[in-house]
Amino acid sequence: MSELRFNELRGEQVVYAIDRQDRTFLPAREHCPLDPTRLGEPPTEIPFAAFQIAVFDNRFPAFQAPGGAAEVVVYTDRHDGSFATLSPQRAQALMWVWRHRYQELGARPDVEYVMIFENRGVEVGVTLHHPHGQIYGYPFVPPVATLELAADERVGGCAPCALLARELGDAQRILIERDGVVAYVPHAARWAYEAHVVMREHRASLLDCEPDELRELSQVLQALVRGYDELFERPFPYVMVVHQASTCEPADSPARRGHVHVEFYPPLRTAEKLKFLAGSEQGAGTFISDTLPEESAVALREAIARAA
Ligand SMILES: [Zn+2]
Ligand SMILES: [Zn+2]
Ligand SMILES: [Zn+2]
Known part of the structure; x- marks a missing residue:
C-alpha cells in the first residue's frame, strides 16, 4: 500500500510506493512478464496464448483502490517493436482503450484525475522493453493539471485552444496538420524536441x-514517433502523457474543464546527449535549453517526412 504525504514547501503530494523497489527490472527476453502465456511455460501477467491489447492492474502500484488506480496497457503480444510499429488499426484501437479506461476509472469516487502515459527507453527509467504504457488514476488533481487550469484563467478561455490558434498563426513550429489534429513544437518548449499533439x-x-478524430489522433501520434526514431536514426526515448479534463465532475457537467492533448518530453538534446534536470530546473523550476523550438521543428518536420 502506498502512502501520500503533503510536501508543504512545494504545495504538492509525494507518493511513497515502497513495494515498487521489488519490481521486475529488465528481465531476460525469454522471461518477459508482458508476453502471452505460452503452452507449457510459466504464466506471465497475461494468461492467454495470444491477445491484441491487454489492460491489467499494475502489480507494483503507485496508487491502489480505494486510493486511486495504476494500470498497465500492453499494446501488442509481440515483444519487439514499439508504439511506432503497431499497425494503424491497432494504434486506433488503443485510442478506444484509452477512452474506455478514462471513462471507467474516472467514474470511480477515488479517482479525480486519469493520466495515460508511456515512458519509452531506459533513459527515462523503463524497466520492461515490451511495448506498453500505463495509466494512473490519481486520488487528487495533480499539480500539472492545476497549472493548466491556471493557464486557462490567464488567457481568459481554454489555453490549449488559444495556444493552438497562436501556433497555427505563426506556423513555424507546426509539425503535422490534419483536419482534426495538429502537432507542433510549443513556442516555449522546455525539452529540445518537445511536441504537443492537440x-x-x-x-x-x-x-x-x-471516431474520426480518434483515428486521426492515432495516425498523428504514430507519424510523430516514427519521425522521432528517424531523427537520430535510433530508438528515441520519450515520456508521452495524455492530458484531459479531471474526473472530479461527471462527464456531462458543464463545469468540466480541460482540452485533450498529448505532450511528449524527450530527454535527448542530440543523438548522444541527454538533458538532465539540474540546478536551475530543480532548484528554481526554470528550464534552460540550448535549442530553439523553431530549429527543432524544422529538423523534426524533415524527419517525419523521411519516415512517412
Ligand atoms: Zn515481451
Ligand atoms: Zn480548448
Ligand atoms: Zn498539457
Whole structure:
C-alpha cells in the first residue's frame, strides 16, 4: 500500500510506493512478464496464448483502490517493436482503450484525475522493453493539471485552444496538420524536441471526441514517433502523457474543464546527449535549453517526412 504525504514547501503530494523497489527490472527476453502465456511455460501477467491489447492492474502500484488506480496497457503480444510499429488499426484501437479506461476509472469516487502515459527507453527509467504504457488514476488533481487550469484563467478561455490558434498563426513550429489534429513544437518548449499533439476542436477528453478524430489522433501520434526514431536514426526515448479534463465532475457537467492533448518530453538534446534536470530546473523550476523550438521543428518536420 502506498502512502501520500503533503510536501508543504512545494504545495504538492509525494507518493511513497515502497513495494515498487521489488519490481521486475529488465528481465531476460525469454522471461518477459508482458508476453502471452505460452503452452507449457510459466504464466506471465497475461494468461492467454495470444491477445491484441491487454489492460491489467499494475502489480507494483503507485496508487491502489480505494486510493486511486495504476494500470498497465500492453499494446501488442509481440515483444519487439514499439508504439511506432503497431499497425494503424491497432494504434486506433488503443485510442478506444484509452477512452474506455478514462471513462471507467474516472467514474470511480477515488479517482479525480486519469493520466495515460508511456515512458519509452531506459533513459527515462523503463524497466520492461515490451511495448506498453500505463495509466494512473490519481486520488487528487495533480499539480500539472492545476497549472493548466491556471493557464486557462490567464488567457481568459481554454489555453490549449488559444495556444493552438497562436501556433497555427505563426506556423513555424507546426509539425503535422490534419483536419482534426495538429502537432507542433510549443513556442516555449522546455525539452529540445518537445511536441504537443492537440485536438483542433475543443474536446475536454477522449470521451468527447468523434471516431474520426480518434483515428486521426492515432495516425498523428504514430507519424510523430516514427519521425522521432528517424531523427537520430535510433530508438528515441520519450515520456508521452495524455492530458484531459479531471474526473472530479461527471462527464456531462458543464463545469468540466480541460482540452485533450498529448505532450511528449524527450530527454535527448542530440543523438548522444541527454538533458538532465539540474540546478536551475530543480532548484528554481526554470528550464534552460540550448535549442530553439523553431530549429527543432524544422529538423523534426524533415524527419517525419523521411519516415512517412
Ligand atoms: Zn515481451
Ligand atoms: Zn480548448
Ligand atoms: Zn498539457
